[in-house]
Amino acid sequence: MRIANDDGELTVRDYTRVFDVLEHVNPAKDVDDFRERTLEAFGSVLGYRNTTFFRGPTYATLFEDPSPLLNGRMRALVREYRSGWSKYDVFSLPESLALLGRTHAVSVDELHRMPEQSRQYLDNWLARRGLPSANAVYIRPAGEHALIGVFGEDGVVGPADLRILRLLGKQLSAVCRHLPGARVDQPDLSKLSPRHREVAALVCEGLTNATIGRVLSLTEGTVKKYVSHILAETGCRSRTELVLRLRSQG
Incomplete structure (x- = not known):
């Protein structure tokens, strides 16, 4: 350069x-x-x-x-x-x-x-x-x-x-700063249980698995399994993609 x-x-x-x-x-x-x-x-x-x-x-x-x-x-x-x-x-x-x-x-x-x-x-x-x-x-x-x-x-x-x-x-x-956000597909949350939706909402807030576990009185391992299930059901490849797609709804 x-x-x-x-x-x-x-x-x-x-x-x-x-x-x-x-x-x-x-x-x-x-x-x-x-x-x-x-x-x-x-x-x-x-x-x-x-x-x-x-x-x-x-x-x-x-x-x-x-x-x-x-x-x-x-x-x-x-x-x-x-x-x-x-x-x-x-x-x-x-x-x-x-x-x-x-x-x-x-x-x-x-x-x-x-x-x-x-x-x-x-x-x-x-x-x-x-x-x-x-x-x-x-x-x-x-x-x-x-x-x-x-x-x-x-x-x-x-x-x-x-x-x-x-x-x-x-x-x-x-x-x-004021441009429309990403053109992303909306995740389908209809197949998720209320508990899974609760976990997804906390992921969207940027909380770690350990913190989500403390909030919901779950083990960190259980939260990890829930997050994997949520990603599979919504077609998201990572927590970041899930957050981006969920936030785009609002």
């Missing part, structure tokens, strides 16, 4: 690129259209080839997005990511969220309190697959949480590039 000037100011060309991205994204009709337009613009305008768009009802659950949008080499890595690396994603760390909440974009080079598992995620997974640079842009589409991942093949994003991403994070959040 190109390393821009480091004088603390965006150039006219930098602002032009930001405006070009926003012009490409502004016609979006809903969040699905928005994310597709955003990654297209990140590629055609900014030259970022390896990008991702993960979303979820909470920041913690967005890393479990059952249908993320992926470009470039990230498409081939999604299975490995889901099979074990997602829980070590460096952008799931509290430090990342704190920085993203303030700045809208962060590079892994800015993180200082990284556990060993997350360091392995970077060095033993991403870097060994030719992606030594990892960066994220945080936005809030339609009441959800979303991260746009930008992964580089030839070095880190420079200071000016990161400033562009931070400006875009603010502007993209404004664009997508």
